[in-house]
Amino acid sequence: MIYSTVVDSAVLAEHLDDPGWRVLDCRHQLSDTDAGARAYAAGHLPGASFVHLDRDLSGPMNGSNGRHPLPDPQLLAGRLGALGVSRETQVVAYDDSGGMIAGRLWWLLRWLGHDRVAVLDGGVDRWLAQGGLLSTDLPEPAPTLLEPTLRDWVVSTQEVLADVHDGQSCLVDARSPDRFRGENETLDPVAGHIPGARNRFFRDNLDAEGCLRPAAELRREFLALLAGIAPQQAVMSCGSGVTACHNLLAMEVAGLHGARLYAGSWSEWCSDPSRPVAGRTP
CATH class of the missing domain: 3.40.250.10 (Rhodanese-like domain)
Structure with a gap:
């Protein structure tokens, strides 16, 4: 399997x-x-x-x-x-x-x-x-060959910028709601979010034990967030392209396939002061 x-x-x-x-x-x-x-x-x-x-x-x-x-x-x-x-x-x-x-x-x-x-x-x-044990032994795996076959799953800043104006896709930001609003920013030099983005805090995908919530619940919530936009038109972002992958995982579990990643995310977006910002605090 x-x-x-x-x-x-x-x-x-x-x-x-x-x-x-x-x-x-x-x-x-x-x-x-x-x-x-x-x-x-x-x-x-x-x-x-x-x-x-x-x-x-x-x-x-x-x-x-x-x-x-x-x-x-x-x-x-x-x-x-x-x-x-x-x-x-x-x-x-x-x-x-x-x-x-x-x-x-x-x-x-x-x-x-x-x-x-x-x-x-x-x-x-x-x-x-669940009773699992830990080890301090260091493994010695036999090296092998992994030949990449790259998939077209990455969205560029230029594509995101174009979408700010035409709104053809749904940009989802995985950061915490306060950082999304432009509050309590400690990681990046500019606070706020990309105009038009919707917020889905990645931790909302987890239950109280830190496991992924049931697929049906995730599906219902992501469909509500997308509001009629096809999963293939969704682009996941966050602060730096890390927690966005958690939302991509949750969507895959929910059977919502085809969303892509804005890998640079907010930390790349805000590096250029000419790009528009929403939710910035005074």
Whole structure:
């Protein structure tokens, strides 16, 4: 069976020794970028390898391409291949933040054309709550080849800017409601949001235990948000193209396929003062 959205801890536990499965630890804190590596060293799911949001799952910043630019596809495929990920590998990504970072890896692998990837529902906390153990052993996966087949799932700033004027698509911002309104901005130099964007806080996709809510609930809420616009016309954004992937994951679980990603998101948009801003506070 192929898992392409989420997988629960019980299923993963049955496959920990399966050579066709690879587990990747994506833990990260925006305020302390070494926290994930420290957490991994202190204890990780057995057999898991660590990937870093900034170094592995993002490309270099140039001041105008956002805080987490997309990585070079060939470099990313090479890094994942070195960790034992091939076309036939079932990948499971996890974190400790409701899938916030794991969702980015999930989307990146699918962008590369690899559908055998799922997020561990509930992450490391759910794993531990259900009796799973952690390990400090470092895996030694056999390197393999992952050949990317890139999908046209990325929307440019120019396309978003054009849509501000013609309104042909639905731009959805995954940031918290206060940041969307232009309040309490601490990550980017400008507060506010892209004109015409709608807000869907990524944490609204989760239940009280940090697992994804039922597909029917997610479907109902996203359809209400899209308000008649087809999922294929939806574009997900956030602060830097990370939590937007969580909304893409939730839409996929809900059976709403085809939405794309504005990877630069708000941090790229606001780097140019000529671009319009909505919701800015005085």
